[in-house]
Amino acid sequence: MTGPLAELGYYALSRHPVTPAELVAEARIADEIGLGTAFVSERFNIKDAPTLCGALAAATDRLGIATAATNHNTRHPIITATMGATMGELSQGRFALGLGRGIAAQWQILGIPDVTGAQLSDMSAVLRRLWSGEMVIGHDGPIGSYPLLHLGVKLDAPPPIMLVTMSRRTLELAGQMADGVVLHTFLSADATRRAVGHVRAAAQRAGRDPASIRIWSVLATATDDLDENDRMRRLYGRLATYLQGYPGPLMAANGWSDADLERVRATAAFTNARGPIDATATVDELAELADAIPDAWVSDSAIGDAHGAARSVAAQFDLDVDSVILHGATPTELTPVVDAYRQIRPETTRKLPTNPGRMTP
DSSP states (O other): OOSOEEEEEEETTOSSSOOGGGHHHHHHHHHHHTEEEEEEOOBTTTBOHHHHHHHHHHHOSSOEEEESOBOGGGSOHHHHHHHHHHHHHHTTSOEEEEEEOOOHHHHHHHTOOOOOHHHHHHHHHHHHHHHTTOOEEEEEETTEEEEEEOOSOOOSSOOOEEEEOOSHHHHHHHHHHOSEEEOOTTOOHHHHHHHHHHHHHHHHHTTOOGGGSEEEEEEEEEETTSOHHHHHIIIIIHHHHHHHHOHHHHHHHHTOOHHHHHHHHTSHHHHTOOSOHHHHOOHHHHHHHHHHSOGGGTTTSEEESHHHHHHHHHHHGGGTOSEEEEESSOHHHHHHHHHHHHHHOOTTOOOOOSSTTOSOO
16 A cells, blocks of 8 residues: 555545544544545535534545535525635645535425525635635625625635536536536446536636546445445445435436336335435335346446456546545445555546645645
């Protein structure tokens, strides 16, 4: 084992039930085996993104840190700006702020307006102005109207802003204004290639260098080392959970058949769902899902033994992504995969900075 692999990341606390106290031990193992970045997804229970990011910054001195994603509509702009500024300083430049649209149904339940592309663009511009030390007076835009926004500090190295998405419009928006992009789990190789193309083409049209945007693919990782029931939960259960929350964008991105989706929806796991399927499904329901979900929907995941999973990781770079998140496994479980990957690490892998939203130091 030699040197960090800045091109690889993992999702912190990716298992159910979530135990926040495990975060620090996870991060230290990730640091030891050479993973480059810890990504933090946010849930409104015991998975608060700013708290977890702060713990990661305190527990490590090399690991990149990113939200993937948090949603700007849940906080006042000055609070999000404060979070980003604090994390940038606390981590000494290792933090990237990943923003996303979230799930429309959740916003409806919570009584919060949906996130739009115009808002993401407006929010990003306001954050950058605030981090540069500017006093924003009388702002009136898609994110709202604010008489005065000001942090009172100027950051020497403001956090990069990433967009987390799989829809074409938001991918194109990312190409116009984002520093980085995080794609979605269970995108096929063709869908990933198309997504990268949308980002880079939009950047070109906007007069930006397409290669300046760091693009992360997200690869479901569930090797044969796992207990079979656990493997089904992380692979089929997790995919089914995404199909619960936002089937439209995922189906459209992959060009999957609606008839296949209806067969999945007819399973007991869907009809008897007691919450997120990957957290609540029984073993029998998971087995039914495994039979109903087409093999092609999970075939581009990192599965099989550690060497097979490592080959799947390496193959992601043939799709023109810059980095890969190994999703759904802990750093301890990823150790054999990372070791195997080192043996076949593509020569074309770029020497990337620690910060996951930057292509150059």
